[in-house]
Amino acid sequence: EAGVTQFPSHSVIEKGQTVTLRCDPISGHDNLYWYRRVMGKEIKFLLHFVKESKQDESGMPNNRFLAERTGGTYSTLKVQPAELEDSGVYFCASSQDRGTGELFFGEGSRLTVL
């Protein structure tokens, strides 16, 4: 069974450009999460989807970030326009059950903004 896959693994863009990160959760997992670690900081929660609905987006840093999960399958996270402080690793995770189940994380998408 395939795990959580993320694309691209690494993206290098210039300040002001747009980047879209994609996450394919494990098949059948209704819950999808985005986390990120910026340089030198801790891993931080961004948002949580249940199917196609945003359950909690309290961790989204500002309106330059837009997450979607149309159809309740894969998700995209768009950063527009990117700023230097957006550099970091963006992790996606999925789970079958809400509550006390295990989260399965992808390998992350490293974003470098120059």
Place this chain on the structure above:
Amino acid sequence: DAKTTQPPSMDCAEGRAANLPCNHSTISGNEYVYWYRQIHSQGPQYIIHGLKNNETNEMASLIITEDRKSSTLILPHATLRDTAVYYCIVSFNTDKLIFGTGTRLQVFP
């Protein structure tokens, strides 16, 4: 802010048990204790979780004190591949995990 306190780093000899402590003195009655780890730059990996009772799986054991204010993750026979940052997380569920700074475990030959 993380609700847990962990030592920043620990060493362990290969083949020996690694005991990673975690303090969570403000834990609520229905909050779970989760352990995840991050090996190098990979995504976090779930290890184990528990509520009140001690738990064991193929990866590790989790010992929770009776007052639930602290816990210990035990890797019974550490290998070099267990070198990672280990995160102790207290949460009602997995909807929003708060990762702290964790413990960097270095397993040496």
